[in-house]
Amino acid sequence: MGTHSLLPLAVALLGLLSPCVTRLTPRVSFLMGSPGRHLIRFSSPDVSNTTTLLLRDDGDVLYVGARDAVLELDVSHGDAITLKSKLDWSPSDKDLEQCSMKGKKMADCPNFIRVLQFLNTSHIYACGTFAFSPRCTYINSETLTMSSKPDEGRGRCPYDPYQRNTAIIVDGELYTGTVADYRGNWPVISRHLSEGRRVDLKLDDTLGWLEDPTFISSTFIPDEEKIYFFFSEVGREYDFIDKFIVSRVAQICMSDVGGQRTLQRRWTTFAKAQLLCQADSELPYNVIQDIDSLPPAQGAPADDTLFYGLFISQWSVNSGRSAVCSFRLADIKSVFSGNYKVLNRDTLQWSTRVQEKVANPGECGLHNASDNALRFVKENFLADDSVRPFGRSPTMVSAEHNYSHLRVQRVQAANSRDYTVLFLLTESGYLHKVVLLQSGAHIIEEIKVFEQSQPVKNLVLSIPKAVIYVGTSEGVVRVPTANCSFYWTCAQCVLARDPFCGWDPASRACVKVSDSQISLGQDIDRGNVEEVCNSVSITHRVRFGSNKLPAASCPAGELVSVSLNEVVRLQCPAASQLSQQLWERPNSRLSSDLYLHLGDGSLSFVATPTTLGHYLCLSTENGYQQTMAIYHVKQRSSPMAPTSYTRHHTHALPTTQSVARPGPGLHMSGGVWPNRITTEQGGTEPTLSSGDTQVTTRQLGGNITLWTLKSGQKEDEFWDREPQLLARGPCYLKELVVVSVLLVLCLSLLVTLLLYVFKQRCRRRTVPQARTPTRDSDRRTPVEQEAFRENQFQSKHNGQALQSGQASGLVCNGAFTGSNGHLPNTPI
Incomplete structure (x- = not known):
């Protein structure tokens, strides 16, 4: 049986061995326009395809490469993104006509800016597709004007706007990974803008150093003086019928100037190795989507640099899944310093055999080596071993989300420990913030950043400004990395397990760790609310007692007036998408014969004398319970037709001695908070006061009483005085x-x-009574009559x-x- 026939069987067996992937659910989800997640957007009717982003070091200016233009955006203000200046750079009508004559669509012929890099402190180097004839130019970053006439951009920028590329400028030299021909069949990794004794270099294309690659990213490691390129390509070392895609890391030395006779103007230090994102007994996630580097912690060696890569699989058994793997720089260096595969020139087949090393491929300083040594590194550029993930398994695997882009950040929590936070962009337009824990990945929140799926996107993370920029064809979106003010209580702040946020007991607010100088309440690893919040008067949930409710504990909440035999449905807002809702009644068990627990956490039943009364809705998350709503279902005092009402995210305020504010809802949209009630009927608003605190009770359609803040009242005053106020609610x-x-x-x-x-x-x-004998008694014998009288007495x-x-x-x-x-x- 040959290799070709074994492949389908191997895929099937590995698919059966693959374990079930743990479902990763975002704790909180924010829709577009949600008041709970404030985003800043920039868009303009005459600007599109704002997908190439370049952030200035101080974080105050963002340069954007768009279609036929380069933009300078002022992002120094937290409440707006403004356009400072715009540089138009579009092809002429003649260029567009020639592009169309080549058989290209007119929609693909404009100038799409694909390279935007700082050349020095005063200039930016930019390249664009320019009607399938790439052009590059120097731009003055102060005036946003072209400093010179555009020159040819072949090998520096792709022809096709949909082809991925990578570019980085180090010490004034441009290192790129792209295609150098119109048809996209000539991939190159090259160096440009070299001066003095240094010359521009590119790959030798005689032996196929690259096999139909898709370039992802490039990064510079100063301690190594090397540039690392990340891409995916066809793995020719695997003899399969179908093209087997592999992910690669390649390296070149900055000091490389090419050989004297062999490999003239060609790289002498090029080497590549496979990145293997795979768990034991599973199919590999073999197609890299994006990668970002995480510098080592302060005081750690450069070898501890981690590269977090985002991968998908070409196999249908893993369709729809994404995986994140981290690779340590020390492991990459170890693979490059090991053995290399040998290419048979006659059959073009790779083999692994122990051979005498004439030179060390990938080693810097080979430009002065002998021709024999250069021929050896020219033919032996593929490392024999693969770079395996740090920890020997994927960092995170998601079976529900197709991720396309990734950024990584190290965050110091309140306990001075470092945590790794990932920002993952899904194909459906959501940005996920994920913290990596010992127990696994925890998705803190997901944010809808754009409506439509975008073919080309970009993420730029500004750590000093604590924001992340998303570039889409619709515009630029700025997302703050922290959203601490959304968590109103200590419990919610701790359950979020967000390294950016901690509970301040003095101000009784969830604040950013970086902005506070005092000790904050936080538990990232366990999310233990009881332990963290006990010192700040944690809110415990109310439970109905086993006896009659005294006046002080008569529960106030939402009054629901119903008619007998009417179907009642009580909503229970969830504190988060990870919480579970349950219902309780005083001195009563919710029998399944009378009550129906629905999938959204609500409770449904028929109104009868038995089912009238109080209901308590509880939310449980990570072992902590909190009151979400209290209802009092009461029969209408006067006969009337049942009033139909619709409630979305109904919420009644809990009446504990120390009341927690309502938790966040599952989705926030349209400016409506989930702890408010929307009905089809209006009503009056009588005012009820207690001391200097005022609230408003609103009777909605005769069915529901809602407690709300009066205009101008401070929210903290209401929550502090709410227990005494609610105790004066309806009590019988x-x-x-x-x-x-x-x-x-x-x-x-x-x-x-x-x-x-x-x-x-x-x-x-005890009193003798005269009895009148009947006809039956006359017929009985004396013994029968005595027995008959005895039976009557006992009965x-x-x-x-x-x-x-x-x-x-x-x-x-x-x-x-x-x-x-x-x-x-x-x-x-």
Whole structure:
């Protein structure tokens, strides 16, 4: 059986061995325009394809390469992005006509800016596709004007705007990875803008150093004086029927100037190796999408530099999955210093065999080597071993999201520990913020940044400014990396497990760690609310007691007036997408025969005398419970047709002694907070005051009472005084006492009457009574008549005992008890 026939079987077996991937759910989700996640957008009717971004070192100016233009945006203000200047750079009508004559679509013929790099402190080097005839130019960064006439950009910029490329300028020299021909069949890694004794270099194309690559990124490691390129290509070392895509890392030395005779004006230090993002017994995630470098922590060696790569799989069994793998620089260097594969020139097949090393491929300083050594490195450029992920397994695997771009940042938490935070952009337009923990990846939040999927996007992270910029064809979006003010309580702040945020007990607010000089409450690894928030008066949830509710604990909340036999549905807003909702009643169990728990956490039932009363909605997350809503379902006082109402994200304020504000909803959109009620009917707004704190109660359609802040009142004052205020809410304690007294009087009268009847019957049994014999008694013998009288006496005695037992069962501690052992919920 050959290699070709073994491939499908191997794929099938590995697919069966692949374990189930843990579902990663974002804790909080923000839709576009959500007031809970403030984003700044820039767009202009005459600007499109703003996909190439370049941020100035101070973070105040963002240069954008767009279609037929270069923009200078002022991003120094936190509340707006403004256009400072615009440089138009578009092809002439003649250039567009020639592009069309080549068979290209007119939509692809404009000048798409694909290279934008700082050349020095005063100039920017820019290249564009320019109607499938690449051009490059120098731009004055102060005046945003061209300093010279554009020159040819072949080998520096792609022809096709949809082809990916990479470019980086180091010490005034441009290193690029792109295609150097019109058809896109000649890939090159080259150096340009060399001066003095240094010359421009490119790859030798006689042996196929690159096989149909897709360039992803390039980075400079100062301690190594090397440029590393990351790309994917066809793996010719694998003899498969289908093209097997592999991910690569390649390196070149900055000091390389080419050989004297062999490899003249060609790289002598080029070497490449496979990046293997794969877990044990799983198919590899073999197609790299994006990569970003994470410098080592302060005081750590350069070898601890990590490269976080984003991968997908070409195999259908892993379709729709994305994986993040990290690679350590020390492991990459180890692979490049090892053995290399040998290429058979006759068959063009790669093989692995131990051979004598004439030179060390990838070693810097080979430009002065002998021709024999240069021929050896020319033919042996593929490392034998593969670079495996740090920790020998993927850092994160997602089965639900197709990620396209990635940025990474190291964040110091309140406990002075460092945590790695990933920013992942999905194909559907969401930005995920992920913190990497020992227990696995935790998605803190997801943010909808654009509506439509974009073919070309870019991410730029500004660590000093704590923002991330997303470049799309619709415009530029600025997303703050921290959103601490969204978490209103200590519990929510801790459960977010966001390294950027911590709870400040003095101001009773969730604040940015970098802005605070005091000790903050935070638990990134475990999210233990009880341990962190005990010192700041944590809010404990209210539970109904087993006895009657006293006046002080009579629960206020949302009043729902219903008619009997009406279907009631109570909503339970979730604190997050990771929480679970549950319902409770005082002294009662929610039987599945009467109640239906719906998938969205709501509770549905039919209004009957048994189901009237109070309901408590609880949310549980990571072992912590909090009250989300309290309802009082009551029968209408006057007969009327059932009033239909629609509520979205209904929320009643909890009435604990120390009240937590309502938790965030699952989705925030349209400027409507999830802890508000939307009904189809209006109502009046009487004002209720307590001291100097005022709230407004609004009767919505006669069904729902909603507590809201009065205009101008400080929110913190309301939350601090809310327990005393809500205690004055609707309470029927007086009516309950009157009814209880009446019931006790009725029971006493009934017991007295039963005792009197029993006493009279006992007296009749002791007094002889004359009996009139009947025809039946005349026919009985004396023995039968005596037995008949005895049976009648026992039957009467048993009947009286049964009635007495039933009567005594109606009284329990001086009050009526129902079948479930508590006071019936009789409407007043």
